[in-house]
Amino acid sequence: MSGGYGHSFALMRAQAEGPWQDYTRHGFVEGLKDGSLPREAFLHYLRQDYVFLTHFSRAWALAVVKSETHAEMLAAVGTVNALVAEEMQLHIGICEAEGISQDALFATAERAENLAYTRFVLEAGYSGDLLDLLAALAPCVMGYGEIGTRLAAEATSDTYADWINTYAGADYQEACAAVGVLMDTALTRRLGVEFTTSPRWARLCQTFRTATELEVGFWQMGLTP
Amino acid sequence: MSGGYGHSFALMRAQAEGPWQDYTRHGFVEGLKDGSLPREAFLHYLRQDYVFLTHFSRAWALAVVKSETHAEMLAAVGTVNALVAEEMQLHIGICEAEGISQDALFATAERAENLAYTRFVLEAGYSGDLLDLLAALAPCVMGYGEIGTRLAAEATSDTYADWINTYAGADYQEACAAVGVLMDTALTRRLGVEFTTSPRWARLCQTFRTATELEVGFWQMGLTP
Amino acid sequence: MSGGYGHSFALMRAQAEGPWQDYTRHGFVEGLKDGSLPREAFLHYLRQDYVFLTHFSRAWALAVVKSETHAEMLAAVGTVNALVAEEMQLHIGICEAEGISQDALFATAERAENLAYTRFVLEAGYSGDLLDLLAALAPCVMGYGEIGTRLAAEATSDTYADWINTYAGADYQEACAAVGVLMDTALTRRLGVEFTTSPRWARLCQTFRTATELEVGFWQMGLTP
Amino acid sequence: MSGGYGHSFALMRAQAEGPWQDYTRHGFVEGLKDGSLPREAFLHYLRQDYVFLTHFSRAWALAVVKSETHAEMLAAVGTVNALVAEEMQLHIGICEAEGISQDALFATAERAENLAYTRFVLEAGYSGDLLDLLAALAPCVMGYGEIGTRLAAEATSDTYADWINTYAGADYQEACAAVGVLMDTALTRRLGVEFTTSPRWARLCQTFRTATELEVGFWQMGLTP
Numbered sequence: 001m002s003g004g005y006g007h008s009f010a011l012m013r014a015q016a017e018g019p020w021q022d023y024t025r026h027g028f029v030e031g032l033k034d035g036s037l038p039r040e041a042f043l044h045y046l047r048q049d050y051v052f053l054t055h056f057s058r059a060w061a062l063a064v065v066k067s068e069t070h071a072e073m074l075a076a077v078g079t080v081n082a083l084v085a086e087e088m089q090l091h092i093g094i095c096e097a098e099g100i101s102q103d104a105l106f107a108t109a110e111r112a113e114n115l116a117y118t119r120f121v122l123e124a125g126y127s128g129d130l131l132d133l134l135a136a137l138a139p140c141v142m143g144y145g146e147i148g149t150r151l152a153a154e155a156t157s158d159t160y161a162d163w164i165n166t167y168a169g170a171d172y173q174e175a176c177a178a179v180g181v182l183m184d185t186a187l188t189r190r191l192g193v194e195f196t197t198s199p200r201w202a203r204l205c206q207t208f209r210t211a212t213e214l215e216v217g218f219w220q221m222g223l224t225p
Numbered sequence: 226m227s228g229g230y231g232h233s234f235a236l237m238r239a240q241a242e243g244p245w246q247d248y249t250r251h252g253f254v255e256g257l258k259d260g261s262l263p264r265e266a267f268l269h270y271l272r273q274d275y276v277f278l279t280h281f282s283r284a285w286a287l288a289v290v291k292s293e294t295h296a297e298m299l300a301a302v303g304t305v306n307a308l309v310a311e312e313m314q315l316h317i318g319i320c321e322a323e324g325i326s327q328d329a330l331f332a333t334a335e336r337a338e339n340l341a342y343t344r345f346v347l348e349a350g351y352s353g354d355l356l357d358l359l360a361a362l363a364p365c366v367m368g369y370g371e372i373g374t375r376l377a378a379e380a381t382s383d384t385y386a387d388w389i390n391t392y393a394g395a396d397y398q399e400a401c402a403a404v405g406v407l408m409d410t411a412l413t414r415r416l417g418v419e420f421t422t423s424p425r426w427a428r429l430c431q432t433f434r435t436a437t438e439l440e441v442g443f444w445q446m447g448l449t450p
Numbered sequence: 451m452s453g454g455y456g457h458s459f460a461l462m463r464a465q466a467e468g469p470w471q472d473y474t475r476h477g478f479v480e481g482l483k484d485g486s487l488p489r490e491a492f493l494h495y496l497r498q499d500y501v502f503l504t505h506f507s508r509a510w511a512l513a514v515v516k517s518e519t520h521a522e523m524l525a526a527v528g529t530v531n532a533l534v535a536e537e538m539q540l541h542i543g544i545c546e547a548e549g550i551s552q553d554a555l556f557a558t559a560e561r562a563e564n565l566a567y568t569r570f571v572l573e574a575g576y577s578g579d580l581l582d583l584l585a586a587l588a589p590c591v592m593g594y595g596e597i598g599t600r601l602a603a604e605a606t607s608d609t610y611a612d613w614i615n616t617y618a619g620a621d622y623q624e625a626c627a628a629v630g631v632l633m634d635t636a637l638t639r640r641l642g643v644e645f646t647t648s649p650r651w652a653r654l655c656q657t658f659r660t661a662t663e664l665e666v667g668f669w670q671m672g673l674t675p
Numbered sequence: 676m677s678g679g680y681g682h683s684f685a686l687m688r689a690q691a692e693g694p695w696q697d698y699t700r701h702g703f704v705e706g707l708k709d710g711s712l713p714r715e716a717f718l719h720y721l722r723q724d725y726v727f728l729t730h731f732s733r734a735w736a737l738a739v740v741k742s743e744t745h746a747e748m749l750a751a752v753g754t755v756n757a758l759v760a761e762e763m764q765l766h767i768g769i770c771e772a773e774g775i776s777q778d779a780l781f782a783t784a785e786r787a788e789n790l791a792y793t794r795f796v797l798e799a800g801y802s803g804d805l806l807d808l809l810a811a812l813a814p815c816v817m818g819y820g821e822i823g824t825r826l827a828a829e830a831t832s833d834t835y836a837d838w839i840n841t842y843a844g845a846d847y848q849e850a851c852a853a854v855g856v857l858m859d860t861a862l863t864r865r866l867g868v869e870f871t872t873s874p875r876w877a878r879l880c881q882t883f884r885t886a887t888e889l890e891v892g893f894w895q896m897g898l899t900p
Contacts, residue, residue: 057523058352061514064507064530065572066802068878070538070556073507077534080514084527088520106520112442115435116341122515123344126351127283127741129804191866192874199867203743210340217337282748286739289732289755290797291577293653295763295781298732302759305739309752313745331745347740352516354579416641417649424642428518508802562892565885566791569798576801577733660790667787 004173005142006180008187011196012138016209023139023212024147028219032164035157042160043098044225047108050091052218055118057083059125059137066130068189075182079141082175090166113221117214124207131190131200134183135207139215145176229398230367231405233412236421237363241434248364248437249372253444257389260382267385268323269450272333275316277443280343282308284350284362291355293414300407304366307400315391338446342439349432356415356425359408360432364440370401454623455592456630458637461646462588466659473589473662474597478669482614485607492610493548494675497558500541502668505568507533509575509587516580518639525632529591532625540616563671567664574657581640581650584633585657589665595626679848680817681855683862686871687813691884698814698887699822703894707839710832717835718773719900722783725766727893730793732758734800734812741805743864750857754816757850765841788896792889799882806865806875809858810882814890820851 013020028045031037060083063076095105125133148167155164166172191198238245253270256262285308288301320330350358373392380389391397416423463470478495481487510533513526545555575583598617605614616622641648688695703720706712735758738751770780800808823842830839841847866873 054520054523058515058517061511061527061530064511064534065509065515067508070504070534073504073534077511077530080511080527081531084514084520084523112338112341112439115345116337119344119348120340122348123351126348126801127804129802129807132804188874190873190875192872197867198865198873199863200865214337279745279748283740283742286736286752286755289736289759290734290740292733295729295759298729298759302736302755305736305752306756309739309745309748351576352579354577354582357579413649415648415650417647422642423640423648424638425640562791562889563787565795566787569794570790573794573797573801576798664787 004180005145005176006184008183008195009138009142009180012135012205012208013142015205016139016212019209019212019216020139020143023215023219024143024150026216026219028222029147029151032160033151033155033157035155035159037160040225041223042163043095043100045222046091046095047100047105048111048114048218048221050088050095050105051108051110052114052118053083053088053091055122056137056140057088059118059121059133062122062125063130063133063137066125066133068130072130072182072186075178078178079175082171094162111221113214113217117211117218120214121211129190130186131204132207134179134186135204136211138179138183139208139211141179142176143212143215145173148172229405230370230401231409233408233420234363234367234405237360237430237433238367240430241364241437244434244437244441245364245368248440248444249368249375251441251444253447254372254376257385258376258380258382260380260384262385265450266448267388268320268325270447271316271320272325272330273336273339273443273446275313275320275330276333276335277339277343278308278313278316280347281362281365282313284343284346284358287347287350288355288358288362291350291358293355297355297407297411300403303403304400307396319387336446338439338442342436342443345439346436354415355411356429357432359404359411360429361436363404363408364433364436366404367401368437368440370398373397454630455595455626456634458633458645459588459592459630462585462655462658463592465655466589466662469659469662469666470589470593473665473669474593474600476666476669478672479597479601482610483601483605483607485605485609487610490675491673492613493545493550495672496541496545497550497555498561498564498668498671500538500545500555501558501560502564502568503533503538503541505572506587506590507538509568509571509583512572512575513580513583513587516575516583518580522580522632522636525628528628529625532621544612561671563664563667567661567668570664571661579640580636581654582657584629584636585654586661588629588633589658589661591629592626593662593665595623598622679855680820680851681859683858683870684813684817684855687810687880687883688817690880691814691887694884694887694891695814695818698890698894699818699825701891701894703897704822704826707835708826708830708832710830710834712835715900716898717838718770718775720897721766721770722775722780723786723789723893723896725763725770725780726783726785727789727793728758728763728766730797731812731815732763734793734796734808737797737800738805738808738812741800741808743805747805747857747861750853753853754850757846769837786896788889788892792886792893795889796886804865805861806879807882809854809861810879811886813854813858814883814886816854817851818887818890820848823847 028037028041031041057080060076060080064073064080067073067076092102092105096102121133121136124136144167148164148169151164152168155161187195191200195201253262253266256266282305285301285305289298289305292298292301317327317330321327346358346361349361369392373389373394376389377393380386412420416425420426478487478491481491507530510526510530514523514530517523517526542552542555546552571583571586574586594617598614598619601614602618605611637645641650645651703712703716706716732755735751735755739748739755742748742751767777767780771777796808796811799811819842823839823844826839827843830836862870866875870876
């Protein structure tokens with residue numbers, strides 16, 4: 001299913017199989033699929049996700065800073081744009097339609113599960129190189145792509161169709177594919193074609209796994225407004 | 226009680242009164258005082274705290290990087306030394322005496338509540354200046370100083386006397402006082418004598434408060450091995 | 451002349467009057483004005499400037515990472531885009547038209563005067579907050595805007611009209627104005643309306659001055675292919 | 676000659692043979708050897724070197740932040756200590772004996788050749804991982820060790836014997852050996868035993884070479900008070 005997101009992602013995902021299932025098939029996700037997720041939980045999640053996207057965008061901007069080639073820079077800049085200029089605006093729009101003002105949205109108090117995740121990603125990027133950062137960024141990007149694709153096929157309710165279609169849509173899927181290419185080329189550039197034989201590979205897989213576990217915590221937080 | 230830790234610390238602590246009480250009078254702390262804390266919880270805490278100290282030492286090293294004067298550098302270097310060369314060795318010693326080998330200690334799996342705290346501190350330091358970093362570092366340093374002093378006076382059991390005496394002792398109390406001086410001088414240097422009138426003050430207090438809340442989460446984690 | 455670039459820029463510029471004149475009226479600039487600049491020097495400069503822009507774009511991406519509000523992020527993202535997706539492509543185009551291939555351009559050996567400047571800017575941003583970074587970024591952005599405007603009015607030769615028109619043009623001038631607004635609002639947010647009374651002001655002006663001096667060194671390097 | 680400073684250093688040094696000779700046999704160094712270096716140049720160099728050491732110590736503190744093991748942290752902390760608590764104090768002492776007060780020393784205006792070097796090192800560390808940082812730090816540490824050893828054997832004048840003996844002395848030579856061990860183990864941990872076959876090796880050698888060239892610029896600056 002995730003073959004379209006590149007070689008290294010598929011390998012990292014396989015190494016984190018347990019947490020990956022917990023994340024992509026979490027109760028929150030199943031509630032989006034059959035429409036049983038309470039509206040209150042969804043809006044609580046959206047508000048937290050707005051705060052999340054603020055820091056996640058900063059982390060993608062850090063990927064530009066940590067780039068070594070013009071191609072790496074272009075790929076990372078494209079993602080920052082999509083996040084800051086589009087996805088965050090989308091959240092503002094949905095929230096306003098639900099009666100949550102921009103001021104209220106911006107004033108959302110950050111939950112500990114949210115904070116833990118974004119600070120982990122940013123710190124991985126600051127302390128390491130582009131590879132450490134990408135390993136921490138990938139689970140969110142690709143996981144949502146995988147969830148969107150599956151729910152577009154399996155959803156039994158229209159309640160959260162807008163959300164599902166955003167992540168199942170061509171634009172988002174192309175962004176996932178581009179990040180997959182970036183990961184593969186960045187790994188090859190730094191560790192060689194046989195990057196899984198590098199001593200760093202196990203630590204990069206661990207970073208990917210930890211970020212996946214933090215995604216599970218984020219969904220769990222979403223269920224408890 | 227905390228007058229000895231400087232002016233700015235006393236002000237920040239007062240702004241975070243609720244979480245500060247939750248932190249310094251947590252059930253874990255009371256269990257250290259009366260000896261009712263299960264040994265298993267204490268050793269679990271010690272192992273997590275070793276992982277914590279690794280990242281906390283890195284954060285203090287970042288304070289050296291972010292220093293603007295020789296005096297700031299000397300103060301931060303002193304703390305890094307105390308942490309890396311002494312406090313971490315102490316944990317290694319206690320754990321070995323309890324039959325936990327260095328290898329086992331180093332292999333401790335980091336809990337989410339632990340990770341959340343240290344990555345928050347490090348990211349605050351990387352993204353901000355020395356003031357942002359010190360506001361995130363202070364609750365751990367001074368909180369343990371305050372807990373140690375109180376428990377040395379109030380403890381009704383000798384079970385955790387070694388732990389209590391470490392933080393109540395002159396060396397640790399002097400370290401707290403030195404950090405208090407560093408905070409006061411760093412704030413004055415950057416924001417002026419009337420630093421509480423700066424727009425940054427409220428955000429620095431928020432950083433201090435969040436770090437305090439993450440301390441509460443750390444104790445809570447300590448109770449659930 | 452620079453009133454359109456905001457209040458804080460005008461103040462910083464005035465504090466660095468000597469170096470600012472050396473920079474904006476350098477022999478290299480006068481050679482662009484009257485067409486006397488040797489083509490070899492111009493192409494040498496363009497190639498070095500491409501390397502410069504790579505790191506300068508990374509520094510603007512760091513401004514996104516260091517942002518505290520959505521408005522700050524949007525302003526910085528806009529500049530990163532303009533640099534990575536447009537200005538760097540422009541250099542690639544001009545160089546190709548002159549027979550310098552992309553491969554040759556990318557392989558340009560970085561001169562010491564070039565390296566000194568971009569690493570100074572990036573380090574100011576990494577070690578400080580957004581204000582330190584903006585003070586280091588401003589001289590390049592606004593200086594080129596000021597040079598472009600003056601040369602569009604005073605040029606006595608068409609030889610370097612394309613270069614002049616790029617920086618005199620509405621797009622570039624609007625970018626300068628936007629950076630001016632970003633500086634004013636970022637300073638006010640962090641240091642208050644009376645930001646020049648903050649102890650940090652003198653150090654920010656020193657950072658601006660040093661970056662201006664490094665611009666002088668860059669032009670001088672441009673004259674010695 | 677440099678066999679005692681480890682395997683990776685010897686390889687990097689060999690790759691930068693030309694600049695390494697320019698650095699370690701610079702006219703400034705020969706002037707220290709035969710006593711012909713003007714006192715004014717030496718004191719000018721010492722004052723610039725004090726500013727250099729401030730930022731170089733910050734860079735070594737960054738190596739603590741970027742460490743992944745307790746052994747890496749201990750090695751880096753040891754170097755920070757030696758620099759901040761000892762070598763910088765030594766400069767203060769020598770300068771005071773020459774009638775240069777601490778205030779005058781701290782107020783030394785940083786020369787461009789000085790700034791270029793330290794910001795290059797710090798930025799390499801911030802943007803990369805511990806390996807990038809160590810490759811930038813090594814030429815200064817080991818080059819002075821090599822110069823000290825050679826001059827202790829070849830000096831024909833006592834004029835600069837104190838300076839020579841500091842770097843030829845056992846303490847400094849042991850510090851060089853420790854940094855050599857740190858480099859070898861950090862490279863092996865991240866890139867494997869065959870670290871020279873990694874795609875990163877060439878870029879690390881380039882970083883080492885650039886830092887060596889910046890050392891040449893620093894000596895040159897020393898000759899022009």
